[in-house]
Amino acid sequence: MGQKIAPLRIVLDTNVLISALLFSGRVGMLRDLWKTGRIIPLVSKETFAEFRKVLSYPKFKLSLREIRAILNEEILPFVEPVEIIEQVTGICRDPLDDMFLAVADSGGAQFLITGDQNLLVLKNYKQTRIITVGDFMELVGS
Numbered sequence: 001m002g003q004k005i006a007p008l009r010i011v012l013d014t015n016v017l018i019s020a021l022l023f024s025g026r027v028g029m030l031r032d033l034w035k036t037g038r039i040i041p042l043v044s045k046e047t048f049a050e051f052r053k054v055l056s057y058p059k060f061k062l063s064l065r066e067i068r069a070i071l072n073e074e075i076l077p078f079v080e081p082v083e084i085i086e087q088v089t090g091i092c093r094d095p096l097d098d099m100f101l102a103v104a105d106s107g108g109a110q111f112l113i114t115g116d117q118n119l120l121v122l123k124n125y126k127q128t129r130i131i132t133v134g135d136f137m138e139l140v141g142s
Contacts, residue, residue: 005038007037007038007039007040008038008039008040008110008111008140009039009040009042009080009107009108009109009110009111010039010040010041010042010109010110010111010112010113010136011041011042011043011047011100011103011104011107011109011111011112011113011128012030012041012112012113012114013097013100013112013113013114013115013116013119014047014050014051014054015114015115015116016030016113016114016115016133017041017051018051018054018055018060019133021070021074021075022060026133026134026137027133029137030113030133030136030137031074033140034078034079035078038140039140040078040079040080041078041079041080042079042080042081042082042103042104042107042109043079043080043081043082043103044081044082044083044084044099044102044103044106045081046084046099047099047100047103048079048081050099051075052067052071055067055070055071080107082103082106082107083106084102084103084106085105085106086102086105086106087102088101088102088105091122091125092118092119092122093118093121094116094118097116097118097119100112100114100119101119101122101125101128104125104126104128105125105126105127105128108127109127109128110127110128110129111128111129111130111131111136112125112128112129112130112131113131113132113133113136114130114131114132115132115133120132
């Protein structure tokens with residue numbers, strides 16, 4: 001019998017999470033990975049609140065019903081809430097991005113997946129490797 005591989009603990013920045021839910025292609029494959037248990041997306045109150053707010057932006061043209069369905073069917077069953085143990089400040093060039101580093105640190109994430117250059121320039125934060133969707137998909141063979 002094969003040994004079960006532990007799922008990777010990851011943080012998705014808001015843009016990557018939205019893209020994984022609303023678009024196909026490589027970024028959409030992330031959705032398949034969390035639905036099959038290969039990855040566990042980590043969220044905090046702050047990152048989840050930002051995600052909910054961005055979903056309601058007019059450019060996405062989502063109704064309240066559609067937003068509720070996305071949250072209840074595509075996100076909540078698959079993410080792991082993380083309580084922030086230690087706030088992170090002054091690490092990222094964009095102070096608003098420090099919250100993703102705090103989730104990664106408090107949740108023991110192996111990867112933070114982003115397209116944001118303010119995060120990518122860091123390359124690593126403590127135990128977390130900061131990479132693009134493309135680089136992550138190459139690593140997991142998808």
